[in-house]
Amino acid sequence: MYDDVVKELKELEELVLKCMKCGTCHADCPLYNQDGKEQSVARGKIALIQSVYEGRLEDAGKILKHIDYCVLCGRCKQSCPSGVKTDEIFLKAKSVLRKIEKMKGWQKFVLSIAMEKPELLAKMAPLMHMGLKFGSKKIKDDVFKPIIPIAGGRNVVSVKSKTFADTYGGLNKAKGEEKMTVIFYPGCAANMIYTSWGEAIVETLNYFGVSVYVPEVNHCCGIPAATMGELDLFKKMVNKNIDYFDSLDAKYIVTCCPTCQYGLNEMGPKQTGRSPEQEMMDVVVFLEEVLHADIKLETGEKTTIHFPCHYDRSKDSLLESFVKDNLGTDYTKLKNQSCCGFGGTFSLKHYGKSSDISTSKAEEISTKGFQRVYTPCPGCAMQLTDALAKEGSEADVSHPVQLFYESVVKKS
Amino acid sequence: MSAAINGKFKEIVGSDNFWDEPADLMCYSYDSAFEKPVPPDMVVKPSDYDQVQKVIQLCRDADIPLITRGAGTNLSGGTVPVSGGCVMLTTGLNKILEVNTEDLYAVTQSGVVTAKFAEHISDHGLLYPPDPGSMKMSTMGGNVAENAGGLRALKYGVTSDYLMGVKFFDMDGNLVIGGGRTVKLVTGYNLPGLMVSSEGMLGVMVELIMKIVPVPEAKKSMLVSFGDVIKASETVSKIIQAKILPATLELMDNFTIKTVEEATNIGLPVDADALLLIEVDGHPEAVEDEYRKVIDICESLGGSVKVAENEQERDALWEARRKSLSSLARLRPTLILEDATVPRSRIPEMMQAVQNIRKKYDLTIGTFGHAGDGNLHPTILTDKRDEQEMARVEKAIDEIFETALKLDGTISGEHGIGSAKAKYLESELGKGSLIFMDKLKKGLDPKGLLNPHKMGL
Numbered sequence: 001m002y003d004d005v006v007k008e009l010k011e012l013e014e015l016v017l018k019c020m021k022c023g024t025c026h027a028d029c030p031l032y033n034q035d036g037k038e039q040s041v042a043r044g045k046i047a048l049i050q051s052v053y054e055g056r057l058e059d060a061g062k063i064l065k066h067i068d069y070c071v072l073c074g075r076c077k078q079s080c081p082s083g084v085k086t087d088e089i090f091l092k093a094k095s096v097l098r099k100i101e102k103m104k105g106w107q108k109f110v111l112s113i114a115m116e117k118p119e120l121l122a123k124m125a126p127l128m129h130m131g132l133k134f135g136s137k138k139i140k141d142d143v144f145k146p147i148i149p150i151a152g153g154r155n156v157v158s159v160k161s162k163t164f165a166d167t168y169g170g171l172n173k174a175k176g177e178e179k180m181t182v183i184f185y186p187g188c189a190a191n192m193i194y195t196s197w198g199e200a201i202v203e204t205l206n207y208f209g210v211s212v213y214v215p216e217v218n219h220c221c222g223i224p225a226a227t228m229g230e231l232d233l234f235k236k237m238v239n240k241n242i243d244y245f246d247s248l249d250a251k252y253i254v255t256c257c258p259t260c261q262y263g264l265n266e267m268g269p270k271q272t273g274r275s276p277e278q279e280m281m282d283v284v285v286f287l288e289e290v291l292h293a294d295i296k297l298e299t300g301e302k303t304t305i306h307f308p309c310h311y312d313r314s315k316d317s318l319l320e321s322f323v324k325d326n327l328g329t330d331y332t333k334l335k336n337q338s339c340c341g342f343g344g345t346f347s348l349k350h351y352g353k354s355s356d357i358s359t360s361k362a363e364e365i366s367t368k369g370f371q372r373v374y375t376p377c378p379g380c381a382m383q384l385t386d387a388l389a390k391e392g393s394e395a396d397v398s399h400p401v402q403l404f405y406e407s408v409v410k411k412s
Numbered sequence: 413m414s415a416a417i418n419g420k421f422k423e424i425v426g427s428d429n430f431w432d433e434p435a436d437l438m439c440y441s442y443d444s445a446f447e448k449p450v451p452p453d454m455v456v457k458p459s460d461y462d463q464v465q466k467v468i469q470l471c472r473d474a475d476i477p478l479i480t481r482g483a484g485t486n487l488s489g490g491t492v493p494v495s496g497g498c499v500m501l502t503t504g505l506n507k508i509l510e511v512n513t514e515d516l517y518a519v520t521q522s523g524v525v526t527a528k529f530a531e532h533i534s535d536h537g538l539l540y541p542p543d544p545g546s547m548k549m550s551t552m553g554g555n556v557a558e559n560a561g562g563l564r565a566l567k568y569g570v571t572s573d574y575l576m577g578v579k580f581f582d583m584d585g586n587l588v589i590g591g592g593r594t595v596k597l598v599t600g601y602n603l604p605g606l607m608v609s610s611e612g613m614l615g616v617m618v619e620l621i622m623k624i625v626p627v628p629e630a631k632k633s634m635l636v637s638f639g640d641v642i643k644a645s646e647t648v649s650k651i652i653q654a655k656i657l658p659a660t661l662e663l664m665d666n667f668t669i670k671t672v673e674e675a676t677n678i679g680l681p682v683d684a685d686a687l688l689l690i691e692v693d694g695h696p697e698a699v700e701d702e703y704r705k706v707i708d709i710c711e712s713l714g715g716s717v718k719v720a721e722n723e724q725e726r727d728a729l730w731e732a733r734r735k736s737l738s739s740l741a742r743l744r745p746t747l748i749l750e751d752a753t754v755p756r757s758r759i760p761e762m763m764q765a766v767q768n769i770r771k772k773y774d775l776t777i778g779t780f781g782h783a784g785d786g787n788l789h790p791t792i793l794t795d796k797r798d799e800q801e802m803a804r805v806e807k808a809i810d811e812i813f814e815t816a817l818k819l820d821g822t823i824s825g826e827h828g829i830g831s832a833k834a835k836y837l838e839s840e841l842g843k844g845s846l847i848f849m850d851k852l853k854k855g856l857d858p859k860g861l862l863n864p865h866k867m868g869l
């Protein structure tokens with residue numbers, strides 16, 4: 001079996017050889033910036049894979065922990081001059097190396113429930129909701145500090161007793177004249193935790209004459225499985241979601257989770273050879289570029305944006321002008337443009353490191369006295385909420401559509 | 413290595429900052445040079461000077477080779493351990509200690525990343541000019557140890573022109589202080605000068621005092637295309653003869669232009685045989701005057717000039733130069749970047765020679781580089797798995813260096829010697845220099861433990 005592993009790693013050679021060891025990936029890697037260790041950064045991880053299939057390193061099992069120690073933020077891929085596809089390399093390598101080091105039983109169990117039994121997960125939501133509230137202290141609207149140190153003392157946004165899909169699953173008809181029909185894919189975080197984001201988005205789309213399909217049961221995009229080295233499970237989830245999208249007559253798939261979009265629209269198609277028929281895009285991009293929605297607020301708030309790693313980089317300036325002009329805020333770009341450090345399963349496994357990364361961002365947000373941080377990603381929102389609470393900052397973390405919904409759509 | 417020794421290392425730096433597992437070691441078996449990877453026996457990451465000193469003393473007492481490593485981005489194998497030993501990371505020494513805006517200097521620890529240092533200086537409204545292409549990742553200590561240059565070297569000089577003072581440990585663990593905070597200073601030997609280009613072989617630098625300068629008030633950039641690379645090279649000499657010192661004078665050959673354009677679609681003239689990217693800076697009136705003269709010279713030699721009217725257009729021009737290496741890198745699996753350098757008046761001859769060598773060995777070579785200071789980067793694109801081609805590559809490199817020396821140039825303008833160029837050193841310097849360097853090295857490090865075997869010593 002060991003030989004098979006080496007052989008499968010060697011299949012990555014064409015991708016791996018493109019790495020010229022220039023080290024440019026150091027500059028934006030949130031982990032390297034914390035610890036200055038070559039093991040943390042793409043160049044090191046790639047060198048490890050190479051040294052296994054070139055026969056310089058014997059115990060392949062030992063490299064998984066290094067490859068796994070990665071936020072999968074994709075910053076290395078974005079900045080790599082040689083165009084090395086670091087994400088594909090890491091995901092494939094993990095899934096190969098999983099053959100040597102099996103996943104812990106309980107992890108596998110949790111993963112299989114989360115992925116394959118979403119109905120069960122939804123039924124458990126009220127329990128988690130109570131569990132969290134029970135053992136915790138409320139420090140802010142909907143932000144709780146667990147008294148029992150679960151999740152390593154993280155301040156958490158509560159899991160809602162009713163999922164978003166439970167409330168909005170099915171077709172939500174446009175208000176007034178219908179312009180078009182779209183699918184809204186909430187992703188797990190908006191489905192279970194940031195249900196208010198889902199609500200704001202569907203209601204806002206309806207308000208602008210768009211009918212919206214919401215999955216009756218939200219199937220995870222599969223990225224957590226991919227990051228744990230379970231590529232087959234990932235492909236299964238991607239296929240399941242694409243089946244659902246294909247069954248509907250809609251023009252676009254709108255989402256509020258850049259990582260889900262990356263999973264279903266970029267990495268998914270690469271692994272399964274199948275893409276959704278509809279164009280998939282972030283809701284802010286949809287409102288601006290497709291609907292040209294008339295959104296005008298004058299809040300005057302001192303704001304900034306956290307740009308999620310998987311957000312379409314070519315849309316960063318669109319997001320910026322949306323927050324600055326459409327929401328009428330006093331906007332300043334953050335100097336620290338690092339990843340928030342969340343990385344889904346990464347923050348569960350390495351909460352300490354993950355939180356160090358977000359703390360450096362929270363410090364800037366706190367000292368510069370921002371009132372609100374906009375971010376179009378629920379994972380980043382969770383991470384920043386935690387970090388800001390620890391910094392004692394008053395800044396709120398919001399989705400860019402929320403305020404418009406609260407102050408205009410809801411009152412209409 | 414014995415458990416007892418490893419225990420001592422852990423005691424010094426803490427077990428979180430010590431590694432000796434094969435997988436960890438493999439991550440320090442390479443740097444940015446195209447060299448055979450060799451892992452060390454252990455890696456340590458000290459977080460203060462005291463720990464640095466103790467690690468050095470332990471290595472000396474236990475006869476362990478010591479390789480100092482900043483970001484590991486050097487292009488000559490300077491941080492690859494030839495015969496095992498201990499790699500000491502400086503990334504834990506990452507504080508900027510002082511910026512003095514009255515006396516125009518800054519004090520920094522050696523592991524600070526160059527771009528972070530430059531940004532910090534710029535936050536104080538001043539400029540740290542050396543800007544190597546690797547500045548986003550390289551460390552200040554690595555810059556001094558390799559005497560890194562950058563795009564502004566022609567007018568502003570290289571790292572050594574900014575080094576005022578240094579604190580380092582020798583291989584006995586003595587703290588040595590050289591230079592200081594004054595513009596004039598002649599106390600003792602020029603120890604900062606000794607550390608420049610020392611490639612980790614004479615001491616471990618922990619702290620540096622760097623000169624900083626006022627930001628030029630105005631600048632003007634232009635992109636000039638030529639139908640003939642030789643004319644472009646002549647233009648470089650003509651501009652300098654006219655007593656104009658541009659901050660930047662960069663050259664790209666036709667192959668590089670085409671590759672960049674294919675990769676980026678930024679609208680480069682793909683028919684041009686060569687491009688020059690020129691930037692003049694300084695007092696607004698001087699800039700205005702110089703840039704007109706530069707345009708005249710370029711046009712008189714057949715160049716067609718495009719001037720950047722604003723910051724955005726300037727960025728667009730620079731984009732082409734910045735993307736040179738990366739666009740070339742995407743063509744073939746293996747990229748070997750050379751830095752043979754000649755007096756700038758010999759650039760036309762050098763360009764011609766590289767073209768001949770490319771044809772003779774049937775290789776893909778793109779050339780771009782700092783024409784203003786004669787520092788060219790012939791970049792060979794190949795595939796390390798193709799043994800036949802690799803043999804031709806090796807011959808081509810030999811010939812490129814031979815040519816550079818024949819033209820009164822040097823085998824390395826900025827990438828250093830390390831292991832990659834050790835075999836050429838004698839042909840440039842002669843036997844006497846090697847004997848002198850060997851004596852100097854042996855006097856300071858009799859056991860030969862500080863980055864051994866580099867430069868052939």
Ligand SMILES: Cc1cc2nc3c(=O)[nH]c(=O)nc-3n(C[C@H](O)[C@H](O)[C@H](O)COP(=O)(O)OP(=O)(O)OC[C@H]3O[C@@H](n4cnc5c(N)ncnc54)[C@H](O)[C@@H]3O)c2cc1C
Nearest residue numbers: 482483484485486490545546551553554557560561612617
């Ligand atoms: C994409 C790319 C672009 C580049 N562009 C340029 C360029 O424009 N100009 C240029 O000059 N170079 C360039 N380089 C080469 C390289 O970045 C420089 O040589 C840089 O100075 C190396 O810094 P480092 O921190 O990575 O040093 P390392 O590679 O870690 O070390 C280099 C040498 O210095 C020694 N050393 C490091 N720190 C210390 C210390 N504190 N005390 C004593 N010795 C020490 C090491 O032992 C080694 O011999 C480039 C490299 C790449 C990959």
Ligand code: SF4
Nearest residue numbers: 019020022023025080
């Ligand atoms: S930036 Fe790309 S080519 Fe350079 S070391 Fe990182 S992965 Fe390799």
Ligand code: SF4
Nearest residue numbers: 029070071073074076
């Ligand atoms: S994906 Fe992010 S965390 Fe992982 S190596 Fe790349 S930059 Fe670092």
